[in-house]
Amino acid sequence: xxxxxxxxxxxxxxxxxxxxxxxxxxxxxxxxxxxxxxxxxxxxxxxxxxxxxxxxxxxxxxxxxxxxxxxxxxxxxxxxxxxxxxxxxxxxxxxxxxxxxxxxxxxxxxxxxxxxxxxxxxxxxxxxxxxxxxxxxxxxxxxxxxxxxxxxxxxxxxxxxxxxxxxxxxxxxxxxxxxxxxxxxxxxxxxxxxxxxxxxxxxxxxxxxxxxxxxxxxxxxxxxxxxxxxxxxxxxxxxxxxxxxxxxxxxxxxxxxxxxxxxxxxxxxxxxxxxxxxxxxxxxxxxxxxxxxxxxxxxxxxxxxxxxxxxxxxxxxxxxxxxxxxxxxxxxxxxxxxxxxxxxxxxxxxxxxxxxxxxxxxxx
Numbered sequence: 001x002x003x004x005x006x007x008x009x010x011x012x013x014x015x016x017x018x019x020x021x022x023x024x025x026x027x028x029x030x031x032x033x034x035x036x037x038x039x040x041x042x043x044x045x046x047x048x049x050x051x052x053x054x055x056x057x058x059x060x061x062x063x064x065x066x067x068x069x070x071x072x073x074x075x076x077x078x079x080x081x082x083x084x085x086x087x088x089x090x091x092x093x094x095x096x097x098x099x100x101x102x103x104x105x106x107x108x109x110x111x112x113x114x115x116x117x118x119x120x121x122x123x124x125x126x127x128x129x130x131x132x133x134x135x136x137x138x139x140x141x142x143x144x145x146x147x148x149x150x151x152x153x154x155x156x157x158x159x160x161x162x163x164x165x166x167x168x169x170x171x172x173x174x175x176x177x178x179x180x181x182x183x184x185x186x187x188x189x190x191x192x193x194x195x196x197x198x199x200x201x202x203x204x205x206x207x208x209x210x211x212x213x214x215x216x217x218x219x220x221x222x223x224x225x226x227x228x229x230x231x232x233x234x235x236x237x238x239x240x241x242x243x244x245x246x247x248x249x250x251x252x253x254x255x256x257x258x259x260x261x262x263x264x265x266x267x268x269x270x271x272x273x274x275x276x277x278x279x280x281x282x283x284x285x286x287x288x289x290x291x292x293x294x295x296x297x298x299x300x301x302x303x304x305x306x307x308x309x310x311x312x313x314x315x316x317x318x319x320x321x322x323x324x325x326x327x328x329x330x331x332x333x334x335x336x337x338x339x340x341x342x343x344x345x346x347x348x349x350x351x352x353x354x355x356x357x358x359x360x361x362x363x364x
Contacts, residue, residue, distance in 0.1 A: 035295035039331045045272060046298050053087040055287065055303035056080060058273040062285040062307060065263045070285065073347060091287060091303060095345035098357035100281075105317030105340030107292040110276070110310075111329035112259055113171060113178030117164035117188075127166040128152075132194045132246045133159040142196035144242040149235070161247060162188070167227050170203075170238050173245040176310075177259035179325055189250035191259050198242035200311055206240045220334035258324065261308035269307055271324030276308035281316045281354060284309070287345040290319060295335035303345070316356060317342050 044050050056077055063074035073094060080090045118125040133155040136142050148156060162180065164172070172178045176192040204223060207213040213222050227234050250259075258269035262276070263284050275288065282288070284306055291301040304321065313320050317340055323329035343360055346352060 034297040035335050037294075037296050037331055037335070039328050041294045041296065041298060041332070042328075046294070046300050048300075049088075049302040050084065052084055052091065052303050053082040054270065054273050055305060056087040056090055057082065058270040058305045058307070059285075059287055061265050061267040061270065062263060062305060064266065066285045069350075070347075091289075091345060094348060095287060096348050097289065097360045098344045098346060098352065099342065099360040100316045100356050101358045103315075103317050105319075105342050106315075107290065107319050107321060107336065107338045107340040109321045109323045109329075109333045109336035110175060111323040111333040112325040113168075113175040114325050114330075115164055115168040115172060115178060115180060116182075117162045117168075117180045118183060119162050121163045125163040125165060127164050127169045128160040129162050129164055129169055129172070129190070130156060130246050131159040131161050131248060136194060136196070136246070138194075139197060141198060142244075144196070144198055144239075145244045146239040146242070148196070148244055149239070159246070161190075161249065166234060166238070167224070170241075173243070176245060177247075177250075189252075189259075190247040191250045192245060193248040194246045196242075196244040196246075198244065200243040201241040203237050203241055206237060258322065261322075263307045265307060269322045270305075271322060271329070272302070273304050274307045274322040275304045276310045276313045276320035276322070277306040278314050278316070278318055279306075279309050281356070282306050282344060283353060288319070289343040289345060291341040292338045294338070295332065 049055075060074065060077050063070065063077070066074065076094070077090060080086050116125070117129065121128075130148075133142075133153065135153060135155040143151075143153070143156075164180070172190070178190050180188045180190060182188060204213075204218055207223065207226060208215050208218060213226060227237070230237075252266070252268075258271065258274070260266070261269045261274060262279075275290075277288075286306045288304050288306060289301070290304055291299070293299045304319070306319075308320070308322065310320060319340060319342060321336065323333050323336075344354075344357055346357070
């Protein structure tokens with residue numbers, strides 16, 4: 001997270017599984033007009049949380065990465081029946097609910113990209129996707145996107161993993177991970193490995209500021225259409241974003257799982273249950289109860305787990321919902337920009353780590 005997300009991402013945010021460096025970017029705005037969806041949101045995702053046992057399962061995925069303090073709750077979670085009632089009781093009986101003392105919230109979505117590529121450079125797939133080059137140094141600014149594309153170093157050439165369409169590869173970098181379908185049908189999973197330590201710039205914002213696309217018309221489809229109409233200007237557009245992502249091939253045997261996310265989860269992020277947050281305000285692994293609405297403005301509420309982060313996911317009441325991959329994820333990711341009511345679920349009796357949290361009622 002292709003992802004995708006992309007309106008939210010290409011327009012206003014940087015991907016979640018890809019920890020871009022913090023930067024001053026335009027604040028994403030809540031969408032106020034309903035969006036007609038080509039793929040309807042399934043009934044099980046609308047309204048009240050119908051399968052909280054999924055959140056319970058996602059919580060157990062975090063346990064190997066949580067501190068010793070959490071492990072008694074983790075043992076209890078593993079022993080809890082995976083039924084709606086038992087899962088709901090687990091969260092209600094073991095956690096207190098908190099909200100932030102002020103402020104409005106925003107929910108966006110991101111997905112795991114899906115694109116077609118080739119192991120060999122071809123006329124159709126000619127843009128290299130790189131692993132980590134040997135001359136990259138942690139925290140030190142590396143070559144810009146323009147320099148990587150026009151004057152690659154020998155280390156970069158040796159780090160080429162596969163070859164894709166240029167725009168698809170760009171969106172893959174926004175998402176931070178993806179499923180690559182090879183010509184023979186083989187599926188290769190790429191996950192975030194590192195970055196060039198350059199600032200992320202939204203190309204959606206670039207098009208708006210240049211008067212190429214209006215804010216009201218901005219969408220993933222609008223960006224794609226602009227690129228198709230202006231193939232000679234694609235380099236100008238994409239190179240406005242100096243940030244560049246390097247990948248690794250995911251060798252986990254259980255390929256259906258999502259990307260590992262910021263917590264490096266062995267079992268991966270869970271669609272519609274994992275969220276990216278700002279860890280300065282919400283600790284990784286923390287359960288949350290959220291209320292929001294889909295792009296068609298149908299309401300929903302659910303328990304989710306904070307398991308990822310992203311450079312554009314900044315602020316107290318801010319979450320980015322992992323949507324998985326496929327057509328529904330693609331449909332939602334570029335359009336989800338909704339108001340967010342967020343409740344932090346923190347273990348009963350534990351010291352509250354954030355003085356901005358205030359007690360709130362929790363009814364899932």
